[in-house]
Amino acid sequence: xxxxxxxxxxxxxxxxxxxxxxxxxxxxxxxxxxxxxxxxxxxxxxxxxxxxxxxxxxxxxxxxxxxxxxxxxxxxxxxxxxxxxxxxxxxxxxxxxxxxxxxxxxxxxxxxxxxxxxxxxxxxxxxxxxxxxxxxxxxx
Amino acid sequence: xxxxxxxxxxxxxxxxxxxxxxxxxxxxxxxxxxxxxxxxxxxxxxxxxxxxxxxxxxxxxxxxxxxxxxxxxxxxxxxxxxxxxxxxxxxxxxxxxxxxxxxxxxxxxxxxxxxxxxxxxxxxxxxxxxxxxxxxxxxxxxxxxxxxxxxxxxxxxxxxxxxxxxxxxxxxxxxxxxxxxxxxxxxxxxxxxxxxxxxxxxxxxxxxxxxxxxxxxxxxxxxxxxxxxxxxxxxxxxxxxxxxxxxxxxxxxxxxxxxxxxxxxxxxxxxxxxxxxxxxxxxxxxxxxxxxxxxxxxxxxxxxxxxxxxxxxxxxxxxxxxxxxxxxxxxxxxxxxxxxxxxxxxxxxxxxxxxxxxxxxxxxxxxxxxxxxxxxxxxxxxxxxxxxxxxxxxxxxxxxxxxxx
Numbered sequence: 125x126x127x128x129x130x131x132x133x134x135x136x137x138x139x140x141x142x143x144x145x146x147x148x149x150x151x152x153x154x155x156x157x158x159x160x161x162x163x164x165x166x167x168x169x170x171x172x173x174x175x176x177x178x179x180x181x182x183x184x185x186x187x188x189x190x191x192x193x194x195x196x197x198x199x200x201x202x203x204x205x206x207x208x209x210x211x212x213x214x215x216x217x218x219x220x221x222x223x224x225x226x227x228x229x230x231x232x233x234x235x236x237x238x239x240x241x242x243x244x245x246x247x248x249x250x251x252x253x254x255x256x257x258x259x260x261x262x263x264x
Numbered sequence: 265x266x267x268x269x270x271x272x273x274x275x276x277x278x279x280x281x282x283x284x285x286x287x288x289x290x291x292x293x294x295x296x297x298x299x300x301x302x303x304x305x306x307x308x309x310x311x312x313x314x315x316x317x318x319x320x321x322x323x324x325x326x327x328x329x330x331x332x333x334x335x336x337x338x339x340x341x342x343x344x345x346x347x348x349x350x351x352x353x354x355x356x357x358x359x360x361x362x363x364x365x366x367x368x369x370x371x372x373x374x375x376x377x378x379x380x381x382x383x384x385x386x387x388x389x390x391x392x393x394x395x396x397x398x399x400x401x402x403x404x405x406x407x408x409x410x411x412x413x414x415x416x417x418x419x420x421x422x423x424x425x426x427x428x429x430x431x432x433x434x435x436x437x438x439x440x441x442x443x444x445x446x447x448x449x450x451x452x453x454x455x456x457x458x459x460x461x462x463x464x465x466x467x468x469x470x471x472x473x474x475x476x477x478x479x480x481x482x483x484x485x486x487x488x489x490x491x492x493x494x495x496x497x498x499x500x501x502x503x504x505x506x507x508x509x510x511x512x513x514x515x516x517x518x519x520x521x522x523x524x525x526x527x528x529x530x531x532x533x534x535x536x537x538x539x540x541x542x543x544x545x546x547x548x549x550x551x552x553x554x555x556x557x558x559x560x561x562x563x564x565x566x567x568x569x570x571x572x573x574x575x576x577x578x579x580x581x582x583x584x585x586x587x588x589x590x591x592x593x594x595x596x597x598x599x600x601x602x603x604x605x606x607x608x609x610x611x612x613x614x615x616x617x618x619x620x621x622x623x624x625x626x627x628x629x630x631x632x633x634x635x636x637x638x639x640x641x642x643x644x645x646x647x648x649x650x651x652x653x654x655x656x657x658x659x660x661x662x663x664x665x666x667x668x669x
Contacts, residue, residue, distance in 0.1 A: 177608040
């Protein structure tokens with residue numbers, strides 16, 4: 125499944141939800157189902173600045189694809205991270221760099237993408253993009 | 265007679281919907297909403313009178329200068345300062361504290377000296393002093409508070425010494441709502457010849473602030489928290505300090521004579537108001553203070569006491585809710601967490617219900633460290649909030665609990 129297809133799938137899932145209450149319940153559920161990083165991986169190195177809740181992102185290259193793990197101390201944030209992982213985890217850097225992320229706007233979580241200090245989702249996506257850029261040559 | 269429903273009509277934003285629900289604005293400790301009279305004062309000024317102050321001979325400039333100085337006089341009256349000249353316009357509380365931390369410290373703070381603050385200060389009453397201490401080689405000491413949110417006042421008496429040069433304390437905690445006994449603290453400090461700066465950012469919106477009664481040497485507050493524009497605030501200083509202290513910034517407006525060989529500074533307050541001041545902000549502050557004094561600070565405080573009583577009772581009944589701070593005297597600022605839930609999660613759900621609260625550390629990390637938490641949910645009320653809105657918050661918290669159950 126391409127990044128676009130994965131995003132379309134998420135958008136379709138969320139379109140079926142009646143109201144914000146369902147959306148947040150779903151995010152909480154996804155947050156609960158997302159695994160946790162080990163205590164020693166929830167460190168400064170993996171920490172993403174600018175988030176209201178603590179967010180940790182662990183990234184590595186494995187056979188030309190980017191492996192992502194993420195964690196947060198807030199459940200809604202974990203839910204959003206879980207969606208991001210569905211879209212971005214296990215992709216080659218080139219695909220990440222060359223695809224537009226639209227699903228967060230489409231499912232109405234776009235306020236999370238404001239460039240303000242209190243919303244770190246931009247920083248999370250930016251961190252993945254930087255990692256993809258720095259490791260991009262490995263896939264060519 | 266204070267009629268909150270009538271008061272609410274003065275604030276256009278309170279009629280707006282958020283996420284399809286009527287706004288419940290409980291983020292007043294961050295900033296307050298503006299009454300129509302303040303909005304009108306700003307618009308009217310730009311539309312009818314605008315001109316730079318103090319320099320012009322023409323009619324508009326004279327009108328503007330008069331309005332600016334009238335605003336200074338209103339600030340003087342609001343805090344009961346002895347003279348208009350004791351009031352300096354700044355960009356806000358942070359700027360006011362930085363002014364003192366720079367000017368006072370450059371003249372009086374030396375290696376081996378001490379500055380005392382409290383554990384419950386906003387970062388803006390810690391960091392400027394840390395910077396002043398770094399520059400001078402002085403050290404910073406901290407008066408702790410107990411879990412209830414009351415300062416351990418007896419420690420001030422032990423801590424203060426011949427080396428102490430300044431005591432800087434908040435009148436009201438921006439997290440716990442505690443009203444600190446600043447008058448008593450000033451008395452202790454003055455007993456050792458130590459001047460006191462009071463951060464009144466969180467008290468000025470809620471209770472009468474009287475610098476003569478407190479007898480503090482400096483007092484700072486922000487316009488935007490008392491229903492005026494952002495970017496304006498005031499610093500009160502006792503005239504002997506303002507005379508003695510060197511200016512903080514150089515520029516136009518703060519000088520008597522400038523020669524290439526040297527400059528003579530203007531008298532206070534102009535000595536501390538370099539450059540074109542935010543005169544529109546000052547005028548908005550004057551309008552806001554008129555509005556508040558029109559309602560009556562005692563009436564506002566009495567209304568907020570009723571809100572506080574209802575809030576404490578409601579939060580106290582809510583299972584699994586931890587309220588941080590229950591000081592003997594308090595303003596309507598309430599910080600809490602729900603068991604097992606992250607403050608951010610709580611805030612996100614409340615937002616969807618049209619309820620604006622703040623989550624996080626509230627620029628007071630030492631307070632978070634005191635309670636061993638990464639942050640709190642903070643509901644901070646103002647003169648226009650109602651008992652019904654508190655009930656909406658409680659319904660919101662029930663909803664939060666059901667989502668995360």
